[in-house]
Amino acid sequence: MQQSHVVGHTLVYPHHGAVTITAIEVKKIGGVERTWLTLQPLLNELSIQIPADQLSEIGVRELIDRDGIESLIQILQEEFTEEPGNWSRRFKANGEKLASGSVHRVGEVVRDLWRRSQGAKLSTGEKAMYQRASGILVTEFALARGISETEAYEEVERILAGEKITV
Known part of the structure; x- marks a missing residue:
């Protein structure tokens, strides 16, 4: 995976x-x-150190692009x-999807738990998983779209509710 290794560059790390x-x-x-x-x-105060030559093995990747945003919206x-x-x-199963590092798999978790929460109460563990998955998804969605996290959260909520969003 060829990536920009410069201070200030944003990547996506599984979990x-x-x-x-x-x-x-x-x-x-x-x-x-x-x-x-x-x-x-961006979601917590951790500091992670990893060898640059192991990014791909760990699952570190670039932010999604426009095509990735469109396929995420479809998901x-x-x-x-x-x-x-x-x-x-x-x-x-949802934990494994989160661990994959794929924004599309994280999107599946958010979608399924959001829909489940509309019809029934989520367990405490599922609520925590939804919050975590939603945070990961919204942060990447905001960065990829060039909008604030608040705007991204609102867009994701509207998408989940069935509203069409143009990229």
């Missing part, structure tokens, strides 16, 4: 969503010199899909 490169340094560990990136997630508007009836299986 954490959008991250900004805050530092780049060369470290010698075990006699091997490697470039390390320090990443700051959010898809009809409700069949889910496992068992809460623990559904929770595990």
Whole structure:
């Protein structure tokens, strides 16, 4: 994966969503010199350090582009899909989707939990998962669209409710 390794560049990290490169340094560990990136997630106060040559293996990727936004909107508007009836299986499946790092898979989690919440009360675990997935999705959606997170949240809510949004 060819990526811009410059301070201030935004990437997407599985589980954490959008991250900004805050530092780049060369470290010698075990006699091997490697470039390390320090990443700051936009959703929390963590500081993540990873070797630059392992970004792809970890699942770090660029923000979605216009085509990615359009396909994400389609996913959010898809009809409700069949889910496992068992809460623990559904929770595990959604957790795996979040761990994938794919904004489209995160979109599926947001869509399905949002729709489930419209007809029934979500469990505490599912509420927390919805909040986490929604935060990851909205942050990337806002950055990719060049709008505020508040505007992105409102657009995502309208999309989930069935409104058509033009990109």
